[in-house]
Amino acid sequence: MEEQRSHWGHGGLPRWLTGEPGYSASRLPWPSTILLGAVVMIGSTIAARGQMGERAPLDLFARLLLFLAVAVLLLRHRHPVVAVFGASAAAMVYLAAGYPYGPVFLAVAVACFSAVVAGHRRAAWSAVGMVWLGHVLVAHWLPPSGGHAAPWGQELGIAAWVVAIVAAAEFVRVRREQWADQRAEREAVQQRRADEERLRMARELHDVLAHSISVINVQSSVGLALLDSDPEQARTALTTIKAASKEALGEVRQVLDTLRAPGDAPRAPAPGLDRLPELVEQAASTGLTVTVETDGMRGSVPPGADLAAFRIVQEALTNVVRHSGSRTAQVRIGYEPGRIRLRIDDEGPATGNEAGGSGNGLAGMRERAAALGGTIEAGPRADGGFRVRAELPLLSDSPGAAAPKEETP
Missing domain, CATH: 3.30.565.10 (Histidine kinase-like ATPase, C-terminal domain)
Known part of the structure; x- marks a missing residue:
């Protein structure tokens, strides 16, 4: 019962949604998010030029999706689960619309990393798996109009990217837990x-x-x-x-x-x-x-x-x-x-x-x-x-x- 209560906050809402102490930081990460947003916007523009004729050109809706994928990262410390699902959903819609591959994956990676380090491993895996399955569905069975199914070989690269991101996040999470244990032991x-x-x-x-x-x-x-x-x-x-x-x-x-x-x-x-x-x-x-x-x-x-x-x-x-x-x-x-x-x-x-x-x-x-x-x-x-x-x-x-x-x- 105690363990069950520890996952819920005020008003019966989950702690990952209420952002109570112990699950969040006190300030929003504005500088890093703005820098990441600039990298995603500029990088996506460059990537679109390299994929011209293969993917849909960037338009206002694409820019809006990129903005949402990055803006939700402001919540990655207070609400890591909201951030990882928000960034993943925006990225999935972006890819389903046939827009160019590019730094949009970076926003998903940062959100996944934050969620795993914060201890929400299941949410991070689910969100990233959602992006990957959505990409497989769109790229191979429901390609954008006028397009053709993507080769299956590229899925290996995407899967390797997902595993690398999650593995790095798990490593950092384990190291943080070890440091916390060592600090607690020193204090004791x-x-x-x-x-x-x-x-x-x-x-x-x-x-x-x-x-x-x-x-x-x-x-x-x-x-x-x-x-x-x-x-x-x-x-x-x-x-x-x-x-x-x-x-x-x-x-x-x-x-x-x-x-x-x-x-x-x-x-x-x-x-x-x-x-x-x-x-x-x-x-x-x-x-x-x-x-x-x-x-x-x-x-x-x-x-x-x-x-x-x-x-x-x-x-x-x-x-x-x-x-x-x-x-x-x-x-x-x-x-x-x-x-x-x-x-x-x-x-x-x-x-x-x-x-x-x-x-x-x-x-x-x-x-x-x-x-x-x-x-x-x-x-x-x-x-x-x-x-x-x-x-x-x-x-x-x-x-x-x-x-x-x-x-x-």
């Missing part, structure tokens, strides 16, 4: 890349802001509680707030700079596991004691994997600060050939409904791991705590390993 790829870039920016901003704001929230609570009883401790809390907010502003500015100028490298290197001591220090300022254990020797770690590992640990510790009653956490990093293993544990219990963190935080960790071809598991432990376990490959050619625009080469 660009849209997908834009969506991925927005997702990456949102994930990066979430990780930066969630961690820093959690530290600021805890320290502001401490500062307010100790403002009167222990001003020195309150001062320390305010100092931590200042440092955390400054760091957050710097990282947010780096992300936004990358967003504004995607072709430029960030001014500062992206964070990695070498900044883990800073995370431990910030966690300590909130009252969380973090123990870090490392197994294996750290070798060459691709920047993308290094950033992902840092953000996963950062988000896991942020979730401990925000959603766990535990004041201790354990971070275990295992360097193995071709991979990094991460494990972050806290003793619990959860202090709210969102045990282990919000949906966005856990989703962001999973997306980072998946972008590198890694895996991540996060969930409550049997003893009431919470565990985050991640495995990230270190192959430089793994998907997303390059982490474009997140780090400085």
Whole structure:
């Protein structure tokens, strides 16, 4: 039903007749039609001189038919079916009247070409077949008065001309469809890349802001509680707030700079596991004691994997600060050939409904791991705590390993 409706326009009229958007151009092709009309008129005059005595001389009616065959081509973009049948009908009457062969076929060819390219193949074939059959009927069975039947050999030439015109039109139509498909595919790829870039920016901003704001929230609570009883401790809390907010502003500015100028490298290197001591220090300022254990020797770690590992640990510790009653956490990093293993544990219990963190935080960790071809598991432990376990490959050619625009080469 949908396909049937697509062929009909307003008022129940066919789209090829109404000329609605998608089947037509917005302007009439005046320059090319005028040029074609001049070629047909002048060429027909020259052809008539060469066929004098064989075909009827050009008169006013012949000129009118030639004019109609060309004038209807003004509609070949808006109404290609009307144009091809109009030009074919005028040409058929012109030939049936015994007027000279000549550029009148050019008008039919242009109309046929436009109809095929516009997708009206059946109409184009029908119109051109009508001209050819009409010519055969008139030339062989109903020749003009005083004339004689034309030789059958010339029909081969006319048939070859028809096939050549339709074949050329079909070739152009196919090429246009291929170009349209390629353009649509390129636009889809660009849209997908834009969506991925927005997702990456949102994930990066979430990780930066969630961690820093959690530290600021805890320290502001401490500062307010100790403002009167222990001003020195309150001062320390305010100092931590200042440092955390400054760091957050710097990282947010780096992300936004990358967003504004995607072709430029960030001014500062992206964070990695070498900044883990800073995370431990910030966690300590909130009252969380973090123990870090490392197994294996750290070798060459691709920047993308290094950033992902840092953000996963950062988000896991942020979730401990925000959603766990535990004041201790354990971070275990295992360097193995071709991979990094991460494990972050806290003793619990959860202090709210969102045990282990919000949906966005856990989703962001999973997306980072998946972008590198890694895996991540996060969930409550049997003893009431919470565990985050991640495995990230270190192959430089793994998907997303390059982490474009997140780090400085």
